[in-house]
Amino acid sequence: MKRRGFIKNIGLGSAVFGLSGAAGFPAFAEERKASAFKMDFAPHFGMFKNSAPGGIVDELKFMADQGFRSLEDNGMLGRSVEDQNLIAKTMEQLGMRMGVFVVDGGDNWKVSLTTGKQEFLDTFLDTCRKSVEVAKRVNAKWMTVVPGYFERRLPMGVQTGNVIEALKRGAEIFEPHGLTMVLEPLSDNPDLFLRHADQSYMICKAVDSPACKILYDIYHMQRNEGNLIATMEKTWDEIAYIQIGDNPGRKEPGTGEVNFSNVFKFIHEKGFKGILGMEHGNALPGKDGEMALIEAYRKVDIA
Template sequence: MHFLKSACLDAMYTELPFLDRIYQAKKDGFDYIEFWGWQDKDIDAIQRITQDVDIKVSGFNGDATLSLIDPLQQTDYLVYLEESVKIAKKLSSKSVTIHSNGLGDKGRVIDPYLQLSDTTKLCAMFDTLKKCAAIAEKNGIQMNLEPLNIKVDHVGNYLATTKMAAELTRLVGSPNLKVLYDIYHMQINEGDLAGNLASYIDQIGHIHVADSPGRHEPGTGEINYHFIFDYLSQIGYQGIIGYELFPKTNTALAVKAIMSY
């Protein structure tokens, strides 16, 4: 099966100015682009260029420095999310990505909330997710809840397993709230990639790809991506594959490796 491909422009094509990365991603054969935060981006220019070259936006982070697990941040979280949804609609983006914890520079977890109990964190996240889903449904957009690895890149992040993320989205029960399954993150945290994909495929709305260790392109680490892509086809995944990876040498060689799969 041919999966639609999305290039993460905050990780790939960093040899180029940001807006030029859109043109190059289209030239290289990507169907979509995605990025992290939107506040530091020229949204009008992204809208114009994506329309001009006919490449779509698959998604971006919708929550910035705010946390789902902090009950005191719920109001601010939802206000910011509403603003993110407005940007998503302007860009005709398919989705926004949300996280348990607010993330700072280079994905650093701003506050692990060690002072809060697991009960408080989980209940706060579930309560806010129900409201996130309502916003998503009202606006006809998808929200993807992303667990992150807590060993290498996002120490202190609360949401760390596919099971917790998928059980939360199942309990909320909205077709507009799904899980972003990042293969790199989940290989580090829990392994059993095929087992978790099969168990929770009904809740997976977007997939991120990078090899491990190193977070580079497929073929540079221990993950058998030939098997993974074949397996995704077998179990019926029909969504987008997002390449959120840091090229090991340069983006041109990384794209060559990506397209070989």
Template sequence: MTLSRRALIGAAAVAAPLAAACAQAPRSNAARFSLGYAPHEGSFASRGGLFEQIAYAADQGFTAWEDNEAAKRPVAEQTRMAKMLADRGMTMGVFVAGMPRWSEMRPRLGGNDDADRESYLAGIKASLDVAKRLNARHATVVTGFMDPRIPLDVQTARVVDTMRRAADLVEASGLVLVMEPLNTRTDHPGVYMQTIAQGYAVARGVDRPSVKILADLYHEQIQSGNLIPAMTECWSEIGYIQFGDNPGRKEPGSGEINYANIVKWLRGRRYSGVIGMEHGNSAKGRAGEDRLVAAYRAIDAA
């Protein structure tokens, strides 16, 4: 049967918006995770580059993504990533604002060098455009390194003052800076902020909604342990969470942390934010990627 010209035009008018809607709707081959676990580039490396990995993560049911290196990416790539995440119904997690100079053990925000503080704040200010392009609500900040010549209490006061100035820079934008305590026993000797409790003290001193704590449970397990009590005491200042098992910094179930219980506790707290998957895979290739997804299915079912 031959369709009339009018019928063909009518069919096209219906098909065009339908095709556009289908192209924009989130596609998924699996049930969506109930919490906002966020993989990163490298989590699914066998699937291709950055955008192929985002698509694969979405198809596995992940609803968030994080990218420490986002600020270093070309603007066009940042914009494309934001669009892809929006199209797939995914939330952007953290990126790093103002990467520390690890080899120089800088900045020393509690030291006597004002240039260190000014450079640090300039990096945070530059991150505002990145956050806007990515639709990111949180940015990771590392509060630098210890200065062994200066009393700890003096350094703390100076870190608090610096983070208040940082809050002044970002607050109008809605961006929240989440300070990450790092362990000194395995990965980052010499850093200033080493525990969630220390982060709490600084955040309370700053007393601004735009400065909170990033509770990376891999680092906290190494430095202090006692994860649930530590988060309970400091919960009002925790703005973002990251997972990683210990030893090895791989997916849940590869080490000693009972992440199923952590998930139960977070549900009890009605946590609805992003949970960064700040770790590698315990096995290489697709077998490791499958193990990663299975590990998060197991804890998500807790």
């Protein structure tokens, strides 16, 4: 279930830079803070590395000063306990909450849960148990799960049954702790098993647990099926987490074809209180690009 091989341009590689700034907040902490965004947008580490070059603490403080109230970090499971504790402590001080991290099952994610093989199931369940420990450490509620690639030697119904049974087992681990794994249909290539919202909806209904819901990524769903608002309406009661990225390009709102003002209006009117993860790259480089990204979100934030 490892996604690093096909998720691009989200800046995770720059997350683990100098923690020397952890002793105190940077100089910009004294500058005037921006008003909080009305919608709970969550940047990731590396998105503001030029404006806050001092490390994890600097970047979190910069995010908070710009009005962001949450963070998401796909690679959290692979961080050291020391870094996880530092992130959690800093976010608590800033009043921020934690978005998703990936239940990263290692190098066998490509053919994992679709096969029904015990070895892949064992790896998945072991990673779920480790994810519970990390979630408690960083005060996370949601964890991303990707079932993997098609197993072309098996009928689609059998693959779906294998995925459902594996997710039921995962839900048994997460549910007692009030945690939720969110299934993310993806568009990165045609070999991926989970690609559509209705397919994810069916699987969540079959698992039948509050610990198994949908991560609706606007970028991937625009590429795979479009008709975003109508599709979200049909699958809404299983959507627990939303991610953002314009298409084409997978950059901030306003750089592609998606009408984010309308989409966010719909999400707000549905009463969504969750996090909207900013899982995309920056359209422009440097500090100017980072400021342009923030302004793009100001333009589409709900009135």
